[in-house]
Amino acid sequence: MENREEVKVLGTWSSLFVLRVRIALNVKQVKYEFLEEVAGLHSKSELLLKSNPVYKKVPVLIHGSNAVCESLVILRYIDEAFVDDDRLSLLPSDPYDRALACFWACYIDDKWFSSLIGVIREQNKEAREESMKQVQTGLQLLEEVFSKCTNGNGKPFFNGESIGYLDIVFGSFMLLLKVAEKIKNVKFLDENKTPKLVTWHQCFCLNDAVKNVMPQFDKFFEYVKMRVGGGGVSFSSTN
């Protein structure tokens, strides 16, 4: 596969999983065309159905004639398919550091994100409070991971000087964390409890690869409220 083949992203403006792909392409300085699926419509594009017949979900990365699905798989593909000398790497070069980044990415997707959804959606008070605790626990863990990754060297990102895989995976959910804070009138990202993550989050949002593709807070806030009111929160697909 030539790196010069056309790159397209099938996505929606509101999907945080699509956001990951766009940030990754920006970090790697890969030009792409963004093809927006219209969220809320009941029909999906022919191209989406053809490119992701198993899940029929965005994001899909199309590179030449190849389609890649699932955001974590796409991120690694982007890192491995575009490897000229002058491109940044999303993953560390050491296999163990790479394994750690992947472990925490899985933790964020499989465990922490579910708790965050629970904070927003859970009607039962006890269950909601349990979700809140788990979100806090996760943030404490990730504060420690950040300390280990940067080893007190003052670098701004989990990946060092530049945004990497774990920054993208975790950073993509920060907008939803902020929305959860507003809806539930709590503060998760707290300078006393997780000072390093607070600074990391600021650096992340101000980064050129991020700031132009991150959905606007107010628009996203209204979108989440509407989804919760509509009886379900799904941030992962066009459904």
Place this chain on the structure above:
Amino acid sequence: MENREEVKVLGTWSSLFVLRVRIALNVKQVKYEFLEEVAGLHSKSELLLKSNPVYKKVPVLIHGSNAVCESLVILRYIDEAFVDDDRLSLLPSDPYDRALACFWACYIDDKWFSSLIGVIREQNKEAREESMKQVQTGLQLLEEVFSKCTNGNGKPFFNGESIGYLDIVFGSFMLLLKVAEKIKNVKFLDENKTPKLVTWHQCFCLNDAVKNVMPQFDKFFEYVKMRVGGGGVSFSSTN
């Protein structure tokens, strides 16, 4: 990290996720010590709690002073940390082929495995039949994936001449599929419907990297029946 550092696997005989790690190490010809957690005991070893504080689950791979958790993360680590010229690769060299292997591995773990558990555990008849349909659909899909991977070249494995990542991820669940067939008196792997997978499965089980670490069918069958009878099926942890 030196390749010569000691390698240990924390596991149980019955965990199919542990099985993956052992097969991968065998394929890569990495010597390791198997430290067995005693399944069914309520206490877990100090080493397990220290090595996997987040999930407290097997498998854990210990390489020198580094601990790696989560079977899919471990498989990639093994592939990337042991890369001498004469070692086989678990993942294809082409980034797109690698992405496809990872996509299908996620599909197997996130979707197909849940359906397989549903076949065994589900009490409600309709839900169980739905699970059975999904297991069948998954097998049809993977039959097609096998055809694409091997491109009609007659090679025995998804990965070509030797067992690779996708072979290990899928192959590790075949024992449970066979147990489900016996418990429910159905035939999933069928020469008429999925002839290529039938042959692949035979090759997989006879392979030197697999045959000495695959649990015995009768022992595993009794174990699954006992777990189902005990009110829950958990194949992923020491709990």
